[in-house]
Amino acid sequence: MAELISDLIEAEGWIPACAGSAEEAAEMLEKEPMHLVLVDHNLPGISGRVFAQRLRAQANIGIVMVTAAGSAAERVLGLETAADDYVVKPFEPIELTARIKAVLRRTIPSLRPDKDLEKELDRQLGRATDRDHSSSALRLGDWAIDMKGRRAVCLSDQSRTLTAAEFALLEILAQTPNQPVSRAQILDRLGSESDRYIDRNVDVLVLRLRRKIERNPDLPRHIKTRRGKGYVLHMDEVELSS
DSSP: OHHHHHHHHHHTTOOOOOOSSHHHHHHHHHHSOOSEEEEESSOSSSOHHHHHHHHHHHOOOEEEEEESOOSHHHHHHHHHTTOSEEEESSOOHHHHHHHHHHHHHHHGGGGSOHHHHHHHHHHHHHHTTTSOTTOSEEEETTEEEETTTTEEEETTOTTOOOOHHHHHHHHHHHTSTTSOBOHHHHHHHTGGGGGGOOHHHHHHHHHHHHHHHOSSTTSOSSEEEETTTEEEEOOOHHHHHO
């Protein structure tokens, strides 16, 4: 399977590298940084889940999990490992490449030089000053977020990033700032991806996003819960216009 996927990767113009275990992959990543890692859930030695968790804690890299199980429990597990996406075996080549491309679109811009990215975001935020609430540029605490360009930078710690799943949730909440969005609405707005998510996943994503965006996740200022109504991205007028 690794050989077949490598051929598929090369056909897309990417450069693949194969590892037979998590330990071998870790050694390869130390020698040469990668943009994305495709991790099989069932690996010899350290499991794919544990490897993905360690990888997320150490590196800014796209992670796509491969699993043979498509149960709701596995879907929750996939997100809790901080993977950006996952595919269920058996899968079609077109599905795998589509998911890889989606993750790369979210993660590669974050690899640009931090100063250049911050300047670009600042310009976008400046141009957004006189726009309405649908602006593609937002400030949330220490974070500068360019919705249109799908980029997010923590100006106080530029090593921190949002995963594709976390950014997708923020994007949904930002479409209607200061208005609650129910779990059902969040699932619906995920569109064609909604079959991969359940209510529990939404709660996990909110928790993860709060831990990154909020200065005190236990007392959130931006991502708040409206009992019986869902979640709301709370922004004051300064944040909406700058």
